[in-house]
Amino acid sequence: MSAFSLRGIEKSYGGNSILKGVSLEAEAGEFIALVGPSGCGKSTLLRIVAGLDHADRGEIVIGGADVAHKAAGDRNVAMVFQSYALYPHLTAAQNIAVPLAMRRLSTAGRLPVIGGMIGSQRQIRADIQRQVNEMATSLKIDHLLDRKPGQMSGGQRQRVALARAMVRHPSVFLMDEPLSNLDANLRVHARGEIVELHRKAGVPTLYVTHDQSEALSMADRVAVMIGGRMLQLDTPRNIYDDPAHIEVARFLGQPRINVISTRVDDSGLVQAGDIRLATRSYLVAGAAVSVAFRPEFVRLTASGEGGLAASVERLEFLGSEVVVFTRLAAMETVVVAKISPAEAIGLSAGQRVDLKIDPAALMVFDENGARLPADVASVSGHRAEVLHG
Numbered sequence: 453m454s455a456f457s458l459r460g461i462e463k464s465y466g467g468n469s470i471l472k473g474v475s476l477e478a479e480a481g482e483f484i485a486l487v488g489p490s491g492c493g494k495s496t497l498l499r500i501v502a503g504l505d506h507a508d509r510g511e512i513v514i515g516g517a518d519v520a521h522k523a524a525g526d527r528n529v530a531m532v533f534q535s536y537a538l539y540p541h542l543t544a545a546q547n548i549a550v551p552l553a554m555r556r557l558s559t560a561g562r563l564p565v566i567g568g569m570i571g572s573q574r575q576i577r578a579d580i581q582r583q584v585n586e587m588a589t590s591l592k593i594d595h596l597l598d599r600k601p602g603q604m605s606g607g608q609r610q611r612v613a614l615a616r617a618m619v620r621h622p623s624v625f626l627m628d629e630p631l632s633n634l635d636a637n638l639r640v641h642a643r644g645e646i647v648e649l650h651r652k653a654g655v656p657t658l659y660v661t662h663d664q665s666e667a668l669s670m671a672d673r674v675a676v677m678i679g680g681r682m683l684q685l686d687t688p689r690n691i692y693d694d695p696a697h698i699e700v701a702r703f704l705g706q707p708r709i710n711v712i713s714t715r716v717d718d719s720g721l722v723q724a725g726d727i728r729l730a731t732r733s734y735l736v737a738g739a740a741v742s743v744a745f746r747p748e749f750v751r752l753t754a755s756g757e758g759g760l761a762a763s764v765e766r767l768e769f770l771g772s773e774v775v776v777f778t779r780l781a782a783m784e785t786v787v788v789a790k791i792s793p794a795e796a797i798g799l800s801a802g803q804r805v806d807l808k809i810d811p812a813a814l815m816v817f818d819e820n821g822a823r824l825p826a827d828v829a830s831v832s833g834h835r836a837e838v839l840h841g
């Protein structure tokens with residue numbers, strides 16, 4: 453049994469279908485990053501799991517029980533927001549204590565003076581204090597406990613928000629872009645911290661991010677949602693190397709994957725201008741297909757060495773790599789290559805080159821974007837032999 457699952461979640465706002473049957477199973481202690489373009493419904497899905505909004509249809513199963521109709525407070529789900537959502541008038545210690553106080557203290561027990569005078573509540577308050585201190589120590593924020601959010605940096609507020617979410621040992625952890633307000637260096641550092649905390653807590657986590665490097669580096673599995681549908685849920689490596697849908701391939705990877713739209717010819721070859729792919733699968737003649745390959749699998753060689761004739765349009769030096777924009781001579785198509793600075797020495801705009809594309813890196817997608825099991829046998833600028841079956 454999975455630790456947490458979503459089954460067929462649907463949601464519309466004012467007749468606009470936002471979530472179109474989203475399903476997902478998380479194993480115990482699994483970290484799943486949820487990515488997708490802006491507006492695809494990531495936050496809506498998280499809010500529905502948290503109980504801050506309700507699905508029109510579908511199940512949310514936590515620990516074997518469907519909690520879809522339970523109130524947010526009865527789900528034992530903790531959420532960390534992009535804004536941290538700390539109470540500005542409370543100290544860090546009081547903020548961290550809020551979920552425990554809400555769950556364990558009576559209304560009177562939560563009052564600052566009266567609560568301390570009620571015997572049974574005094575013991576619980578001491579216990580809460582101890583848990584807050586322990587959590588603060590483990591997150592290295594003990595020295596901040598008396599400060600209010602306005603007296604803390606973004607990174608410190610983010611840790612207090614994490615401590616508040618973790619202190620009650622939730623069954624599921626939800627994080628909505630928790631690092632997006634931090635500067636680039638702190639972000640990378642905080643990534644490692646969150647992964648470490650997650651590993652220690654062992655709580656299944658759904659983590660929404662805009663940042664694909666965050667998703668690929670932190671998650672056990674990455675869920676790619678586009679237009680309200682979960683197109684693929686897989687390991688970071690499979691999502692990147694083996695996308696099931698062209699939109700998944702396009703969404704992940706910087707620079708973006710090269711895509712050439714074309715048709716299968718009468719003999720089953722995929723042709724695009726001078727490019728001819730011979731595949732080991734049978735492709736239906738006349739079918740519209742897209743051929744895709746990542747920029748790191750394109751090599752540039754001197755013109756006339758064989759390959760696809762192209763001209764260099766522009767180079768972008770990025771320090772450890774150089775992105776080269778080329779235009780294929782035969783078809784006015786831009787192909788992007790990612791090469792090392794050493795390979796880029798002597799290369800300049802306007803130069804004629806030959807592109808060599810590793811056949812093993814080519815992926816073929818049908819007209820609906822679904823991946824075809826086409827195993828590409830060769831790619832050339834010349835007529836290739838057809839290989840079927």
Ligand SMILES: Nc1ncnc2c1ncn2[C@@H]1O[C@H](COP(=O)(O)OP(=O)(O)OP(=O)(O)O)[C@@H](O)[C@H]1O
Nearest residue numbers: 465466470488489490491492493494495496497662
């Ligand atoms: N309460 C609401 N009423 C009406 N429409 C809403 C409501 N909440 C969200 N939407 C719409 O639902 C769609 C999905 O929004 P959501 O915030 O879930 O997207 P997202 O993938 O999290 O986007 P982003 O990455 O920009 O945060 C958007 O078109 C948004 O305008």
